[in-house]
Amino acid sequence: MIIKQLFDMDTCTYTYLIASGYGREAIIIDSVDKQLALYNQLFNELDLKLVAAIDTHVHADHITALGLLRNQTGCESMMGEQSKAECISLKIRENELINFDGLKLKPIYTPGHTDDSYSFLFDGKLFSGDTLLIRGTGRTDFQNGDSYAQYDSLFNKLLTLPKDTVVYPAHDYHGQTVSSIWEEKLFNPRLQVKSADEYADLMDNLNLPSPKYMDVAVPANLRCGLPKG
Numbered sequence: 584m585i586i587k588q589l590f591d592m593d594t595c596t597y598t599y600l601i602a603s604g605y606g607r608e609a610i611i612i613d614s615v616d617k618q619l620a621l622y623n624q625l626f627n628e629l630d631l632k633l634v635a636a637i638d639t640h641v642h643a644d645h646i647t648a649l650g651l652l653r654n655q656t657g658c659e660s661m662m663g664e665q666s667k668a669e670c671i672s673l674k675i676r677e678n679e680l681i682n683f684d685g686l687k688l689k690p691i692y693t694p695g696h697t698d699d700s701y702s703f704l705f706d707g708k709l710f711s712g713d714t715l716l717i718r719g720t721g722r723t724d725f726q727n728g729d730s731y732a733q734y735d736s737l738f739n740k741l742l743t744l745p746k747d748t749v750v751y752p753a754h755d756y757h758g759q760t761v762s763s764i765w766e767e768k769l770f771n772p773r774l775q776v777k778s779a780d781e782y783a784d785l786m787d788n789l790n791l792p793s794p795k796y797m798d799v800a801v802p803a804n805l806r807c808g809l810p811k812g
């Protein structure tokens with residue numbers, strides 16, 4: 584099994600390249616356009632055939648490589664059925680397994696950070712997008728974010744997974760790479776609340792600055808990162 588956690592230093596984004604082995608089919612989760620050369624290097628070195636590029640949601644902080652990868656490799660470009668991105672070749676629905684090369688990825692609809700956010704469960708590993716971060720959670724103050732929806736996604740979906748489920752987030756800003764449901768339940772300060780109201784109050788008063796690429800990233804990502812026209 585290959586799971587490569589790739590990092591875009593400019594936007595602190597984690598991208599995941601997953602395959603059952605060298606010389607096999609692969610999928611990529613949350614790709615970044617500026618890292619295309621690295622992905623191509625790995626496809627060549629490891630002899631991987633990309634069959635699907637998946638985004639957990641429409642990102643506001645970086646431009647996706649979804650469209651570039653689809654044009655280059657002919658892979659499927661996938662996002663959740665709630666996504667307004669125009670360029671999706673296959674829409675993801677909750678619990679409809681994504682099958683590739685004998686592997687099965689289970690989509691879990693986890694709105695809150697955005698209304699099109701998904702997490703993916705695969706082989707005891709959770710690719711949690713921006714829903715669950717390491718010692719944090721994705722902000723809920725733009726892109727139809729909803730702190731109550733996120734509370735539900737976290738407490739009634741992700742945190743009900745087995746405690747040894749490995750957590751791979753879409754970002755980290757503090758140098759952490761991987762966690763578990765157990766660790767996050769115990770040590771994530773956002774998850775120590777007693778009610779949805781308390782969580783919403785916490786999230787609605789973070790007063791965060793807008794991401795630096797938001798104005799270009801959101802419209803570009805609705806086109807899967809491809810230029811206009």
Ligand code: FE
Pocket residue numbers: 640641642643644696713721
């Ligand atoms: Fe995000």
